[in-house]
Amino acid sequence: MDKTAVVLLSGGLDSATTLAVARDEGFACYALSFRYGQRHAVELAAAARVARALGVDEHRVIDLDPGAFAASALTDTTRDVPKDRDEIGTGPVPSTYVPARNTIFLSYALAWAEVLGTGDIFIGVNAADYSGYPDCRPEYIAAFETLANLAVAAAVEGVLRLRIHTPLIHMTKARIIQTGTRLGVDYALTHSCYDPDDAGRACGRCDSCRLRLKGFAEAGLPDPVVYQPDRP
Amino acid sequence: MDKTAVVLLSGGLDSATTLAVARDEGFACYALSFRYGQRHAVELAAAARVARALGVDEHRVIDLDPGAFAASALTDTTRDVPKDRDEIGTGPVPSTYVPARNTIFLSYALAWAEVLGTGDIFIGVNAADYSGYPDCRPEYIAAFETLANLAVAAAVEGVLRLRIHTPLIHMTKARIIQTGTRLGVDYALTHSCYDPDDAGRACGRCDSCRLRLKGFAEAGLPDPVVYQPDRP
Numbered sequence: 001m002d003k004t005a006v007v008l009l010s011g012g013l014d015s016a017t018t019l020a021v022a023r024d025e026g027f028a029c030y031a032l033s034f035r036y037g038q039r040h041a042v043e044l045a046a047a048a049r050v051a052r053a054l055g056v057d058e059h060r061v062i063d064l065d066p067g068a069f070a071a072s073a074l075t076d077t078t079r080d081v082p083k084d085r086d087e088i089g090t091g092p093v094p095s096t097y098v099p100a101r102n103t104i105f106l107s108y109a110l111a112w113a114e115v116l117g118t119g120d121i122f123i124g125v126n127a128a129d130y131s132g133y134p135d136c137r138p139e140y141i142a143a144f145e146t147l148a149n150l151a152v153a154a155a156v157e158g159v160l161r162l163r164i165h166t167p168l169i170h171m172t173k174a175r176i177i178q179t180g181t182r183l184g185v186d187y188a189l190t191h192s193c194y195d196p197d198d199a200g201r202a203c204g205r206c207d208s209c210r211l212r213l214k215g216f217a218e219a220g221l222p223d224p225v226v227y228q229p230d231r232p
Numbered sequence: 233m234d235k236t237a238v239v240l241l242s243g244g245l246d247s248a249t250t251l252a253v254a255r256d257e258g259f260a261c262y263a264l265s266f267r268y269g270q271r272h273a274v275e276l277a278a279a280a281r282v283a284r285a286l287g288v289d290e291h292r293v294i295d296l297d298p299g300a301f302a303a304s305a306l307t308d309t310t311r312d313v314p315k316d317r318d319e320i321g322t323g324p325v326p327s328t329y330v331p332a333r334n335t336i337f338l339s340y341a342l343a344w345a346e347v348l349g350t351g352d353i354f355i356g357v358n359a360a361d362y363s364g365y366p367d368c369r370p371e372y373i374a375a376f377e378t379l380a381n382l383a384v385a386a387a388v389e390g391v392l393r394l395r396i397h398t399p400l401i402h403m404t405k406a407r408i409i410q411t412g413t414r415l416g417v418d419y420a421l422t423h424s425c426y427d428p429d430d431a432g433r434a435c436g437r438c439d440s441c442r443l444r445l446k447g448f449a450e451a452g453l454p455d456p457v458v459y460q461p462d463r464p
Binding site for chain 1: 385387
């Protein structure tokens with residue numbers, strides 16, 4: 001393969017599907033994950049499983065200083081993850097928001113892309129995210145692509161063109177699951193829950209689990225992931 | 233003070249001057265530095281001295297994973313820092329370039345600004361930098377400001393307006409030194425050298441030292457920093 005891409009890989013189903021799309025498009029993939037004190041660190045084990053199963057040239061985990069992220073339920077263990085909300089991912093920005101997260105993630109991806117000498121970066125943002133998270137919207141991604149082409153020496157010199165690929169951006173969760181299934185993604189390897197138990201089993205009740213379960217239901221497919229037995 | 237700003241502070245003379253300008257404009261300042269395996273880690277001690285001398289509300293040092301930065305003489309101890317070059321900061325992008333550095337730095341500043349509930353970020357990029365570093369140019373800074381206003385929930389909701397302040401952007405090194413001197417910056421506290429000796433004394437010969445010495449000479453002021461005795 002002579003095409004190379006950096007793929008942001010959280011270990012959830014969106015990023016696993018994104019990696020499968022990048023592989024299907026013929027890219028040799030360099031998968032990038034982050035450890036940032038999040039409570040769902042079990043995601044990193046999922047990211048490693050997914051990277052191995054789909055075949056990447058390298059999987060790198062960047063340690064982010066957790067001190068940089070405050071005021072978020074995803075990193076603050078004293079705050080509760082919201083459960084059983086009627087309206088998933090709607091309304092004001094949810095409390096699980098991490099400040100500038102995708103900007104930081106994409107900045108590291110940009111650094112790695114430059115070192116690798118490639119302009120192709122994949123990120124799994126999609127319609128289910130961008131109702132709640134501003135840094136998942138198409139206009140945000142376009143602005144980052146513009147920035148990237150001004151930031152990187154090789155782009156400014158005309159040697160490289162940075163492109164932020166968002167193959168899922170207009171897909172529903174059901175469509176994402178159907179796409180990944182067609183491309184051979186084993187969703188049993190992925191992890192979505194914001195609040196897993198000590199055995200790593202998903203709660204089935206946080207926004208992320210509910211979006212996932214709704215997606216599988218609408219796709220007409222069973223979710224192969226293991227849930228906690230007391231799930232409603 | 234009811235205005236708050238995040239100020240990127242490396243410990244060099246540009247960022248020290250930028251902090252002095254932000255203070256002079258009436259901002260309560262939150263200074264942000266980075267530890268990323270650079271050989272000039274002595275800069276962090278300078279950053280702490282400068283922060284204390286100029287008076288900040290908080291000085292935070294973020295640990296960046298050095299694995300994210302490769303292929304740069306500033307982080308790779310096996311590569312030589314260029315010395316005694318005829319044309320400082322001109323020509324192609326120098327080997328001291330760190331991939332996506334300002335993008336990563338500004339992303340963390342953005343995260344902290346959001347947590348603090350402020351939109352004001354200061355960075356000391358200037359004309360002496362942007363001949364060599366693409367991520368110091370005015371068009372890069374403008375693109376980051378656009379991105380920031382799309383990335384942050386409070387900006388999208390219209391509560392906050394992100395602004396990247398670059399008070400030095402059109403200044404020569406001499407003008408920066410004159411400005412800082414007028415505002416009471418003690419340049420003896422700052423550090424610029426890419427290749428200090430074990431006592432932290434500047435080499436006087438790397439691009440950064442030569443730009444600094446040229447700036448003081450043109451400003452008609454003595455450089456109070458301590459240089460190695462064998463400097464030419």
